[in-house]
Amino acid sequence: MGDSRYIVKLKDLSSFTQRKVNLLGLVVEFSVPRRTNGTDYCTVLKIIDQSQQTPEVAVNVFMKDIDGLPHLRSHKDIILLCSFKVEFYNQKYYAVYDHKASSFALFDGRISDNFTPYQVSPTFHHLPKDDVFVRRLRNWSNNTPFDAGISDYAVPLKDINGHDFIDLVCMVLHVCEVSSGKWVLFVWDGTDAPAVDLKKELGAEELPLQLELTGLPPSVLYNFPRLGTVLTVVIDEAYVNFGNHFKIVRDWVRIRNLHCRTVLGLWKGVLTPQTKIRHLSKDDNSVIEHLRDYKERVAQCGYLPSCISPTSNFLTEVPNFEQACCTTLMEILTSPLVHGTFKCVVRFLAVLPSEAKYFRSPSGPYRMTVTLEDPTARIHALLQNGDADEFFGERLDIDVVAMKMNKLLGVSELENSSRNPPWTVCCIGFHSANETDIWGSRHFHICNTRLFM
DNA sequence: GTTTAGGGTTCG
Structure with missing residues (x-):
């Protein structure tokens, strides 16, 4: 010795x-x-x-x-x-x-x-x-030049369909304990996770805006990218006090053997005991490639969901915003403005009340809340009064309104247990009731939007 | 004093 x-x-x-x-x-x-x-x-x-x-x-x-x-x-x-x-x-x-x-x-x-x-x-x-x-x-x-190399199992979030588990090259955005002993990781790879079909009976009450959370603090959300899906990854309970043992935040990793599934129309990752982490350097080829793809996407298509082309036909039009650039729901959630109106491409997931005969309040005007989604976030937005008249068209039969809403919600006339809401362009106004808590007191409403049908 | 974990798939 x-x-x-x-x-x-x-x-x-x-x-x-x-x-x-x-x-x-x-x-x-x-x-x-x-x-x-x-x-x-x-x-x-x-x-x-x-x-x-x-x-x-x-x-x-x-x-x-x-x-x-x-x-x-x-x-x-x-x-x-x-x-x-x-x-x-x-x-x-x-x-x-x-x-x-x-x-x-x-x-x-x-x-x-x-x-x-x-x-x-x-x-x-x-x-x-x-x-x-x-x-x-x-x-x-x-x-010695090193690279984490390519994995046979590597799949970007946009291609996640049909895979139970993947290797995900991603940036870790945030780690937090959402309830006692329950940890969640938020990761991003710059692509949009595919839209998920919803069970026909899923209504506004059943559809959460986020998984595992009542809501992230605005200060955390503010540091999230405005484009691309942020995947929620729940942590298996074998990882005792996960946050004390995983300190890689705002850095790129390859998460190996990440299980993926959908819950209530949202993609969810699960960090299982089999999952491994590969910390990637900033000049790793797979990181460079992801960032290059992201920049190209923004340059070519702006903040549109990647499944939409600028020439896509929608069921709706936005009369005064034809030339405006689209933005994402994450942008609206994190905007520092007290009020404003943005154009977005979203899916109508649900409406409350769910029956058309209750869309109007007893006193007459429309008053409903819709659940909207794009690849970056879900929000609740009001659709009411003159904005709703403009949206549906005036003096309409309840049956016609119901039919139009069903089309927006992707309800097919066939006996089908799932629905697939179409992508729709619309204007979303927002205002904050309290200027000292602009994110916490923010409300959304649909405006300046007309249905074609 | 012993055990633990020790990677893996599906579509062209």
Whole structure:
């Protein structure tokens, strides 16, 4: 032993099966610390070194205390594993933590003269010779072009249909605890998740504006992009105190094995115990590609939902706003103005009251609330009085109004259990009742919009 | 004192 330790190259792992080794590697992937089905908490890392970039070697770390597990700060950080056991499983070699013998230390991957680990396990002993190995790995890492590469499972949000689980290259926008022990992640990849068919019977009372939330604070929403879907990702309960163990926010990641499904017409991601995180550098090819696609989209189509072309035919027209640019519901939600009117392309998801005979209040004028959606958000908007007269046309039979509303809601005359509301252009006015709380007191109404039919 | 985890698909 002495003052140095023997570090095994990853390519030589096969010679050490069932033995304890020391390894030094770049961490290219990690799982967020979580509860196991045994008695411990665990995190799974993937490491590479100068001798072997593929296959990446998986490292399983177990701890009685979740806070003691390695907490990676950045891509390409370095881990020194001491006395980890080499196991051969499913034709691959693994490094596995042993409670009696193993220890580890985490180092910043950037080149510097600082060789103090930023995290160590309790029994880790630093040896001066470690610095030499860390320096070598840093130099190699910073002189070798790396890329997270492409994944066979990578799917942008716009192509999510038909996939149960995907690898998602995305920016993490926000992490929060929505109720005691229930964590949610908000991610964005610059594309629009596809519109979802709704069950025919789903009415305004059943359709939430957001999943898992009564509403994000405006200060958080304000930092979200105005275009592209923000996917809500709920966190499996195995991730105890998730927010304390996942610190990557406003950075790009590849989330591997993210489960996706729809709930009440909204897309929802689920971070399962099988999910892994790959932190991506800003010059990773997949990040550059996403940002380039996004810029091209904005340049070519502005803030239209991506399934709409500028020449699309709608059931509606907006008489004084033909030349105005479209914007998104997220833009309206986060506008700093006290009042204004914007043109949007939306779907009419529901109306309240649901029956046409109640669209008018007892005193006569129309008074209803519609649930509107675009790829960025859902809102409730009033449709009433003169705006509703203009919308439907004046002096109409209730049956005609009902028929028109059904068409907007995508209710087909066929015996069909689902409906698919068509995209519709409309003007949405907004005003804030309280100037000291412009987002919290904001109301929306449809105006300056006419149905064709 | 032992176990935990250890990746994966479907359509051209």
